[in-house]
Amino acid sequence: MGGVPSLRSRALSVALIATGRRRRFASAEAVRARVAQTARRPASHLPPRSLGRIAEVSRAFVGAWPVYDISPRGSEAVAQVLYVHGGAYINELVRPHWSMIRTLVARARARVVVPAYILAPRGTADRNVPVAADLLSGLIESGGAGGTVLIGDSAGAGLALAAAQRLRDRTGAQPSRIVLISPWLDVTMSHPAQPDIERADPLLARPGLAEAGRLYAGTLAADDPRVSPLLGSFEGLAPLTVFTGTRDVLTTDSRELLRRARADGVDVEFHEEAGLPHGYPLLPVPEGRVARDRIVDLVRAAAEL
Structure with a gap:
């Protein structure tokens, strides 16, 4: 765990509180x-035009999903990434996601496949998890450049983990590594430590998250592992890297993942930063830069597998 958060991180949390960002999740309404x-x-969900200066960008459809394929311009990719974006299952790709994708292309020299998956309530777990598993399977089977790294942030981390679990159950195949950024893995929002953490969270609140989770669950129970993969088995999964901050009401999911995954024999690299909010590796703060550096290193390492 890191020490005192940087001045810039503290200022950003104050700004987030002042702008009322948490109101978006203050209630089911x-x-x-x-x-x-x-x-x-x-x-x-279109990528920014500036991405075309450093990358080849194409789009195809997998079922109803637009899927972007982004590769370094002028050079061969050395690894491939499936990046699953966050947004509580109800929000599209936004600028911080594309900034992370740009970093993976420019610095890790990775081919990054980015699904703009169908959002809840149309896109529910029983529909989205199989499609995400198919995408992951196709990348792994294609071989391509280097290894395959599965990366998800927030709700996207939940969809990514559920897809990895489904693929394991189906064929036993796994990516080289799974990277989860501030993962939302249990939509029941029932951990007893969450009320205390929520008071300091500048971004998220349990009532709205529980409603977003209900919409994503559709006809499934909230504790179904397809909806809440924290409650599924970790046995046989790829090595995991997890990033979380202590001012994130969802940090309980990361801590529970650490306990459950290690109990199932999975290697977990765990980063918990004191005083940092949800999604900090995507934010323009020093701790975010360190996290991005580590993710770049992990993707580059996959190229050597």
């Missing part, structure tokens, strides 16, 4: 209003 707004005016 707030989440339903957000979903209704998105249904009326769908948000764009």
Whole structure:
């Protein structure tokens, strides 16, 4: 665990509180209003035009999913990444996601495959997990450049982990490594430590998250492992790297993952940063830069496998 958070990180948390970002998850009604707004005016998931300066960008469809394929311009990729974005299952790709993807392409020299998966309530776990597992399977089977790293942040980490579990059950195949950034792995929001942590969280609140989780669960129970992969088996999964911060109400998911995965014999590299909020590896703060450096190193290491 890191020590005192940097001045920039503390200032960012203050700014997030001041702008009222947590109101988006303050209640089930707030989440339903957000979903209704998105249904009326769908948000764009298009990559920024600036990405084309350093990468070859193409798009195909896997079923109803637009899937972006992004490779370094002018050189061969040395590894491949499946990147599954966060957003509580109700929000599209946004600028911090694309910034991370740019880092993976430019610095890790990776081919990055990015699904713009169908959002809840249309996109539910019983529909999305099999498609994500198929994407992961296809990347692993294709071989391509180097190894395959599965990366997910927040809700995307939950979908990524559930896809890895499904693929393990189906064929036993696994990526070279699974990287989970501030993962949301248990949508029941029932951990007894969460109320205390929530008071210091500048971004997230349990009522809205529970509603977003309910929408994503669809007809499944919230504790079904397809919805909440923390409650599934970790046996036979690829090595895991996890990043979390102590001002994140979801840090309990990361701590439980550490305990359960190691009990199932899985190697876990665990990074918990004191005083950092949800998604800090995607943020423009010193601790985020250190986390991104580590992720780049992990992807480069996959190229040597």
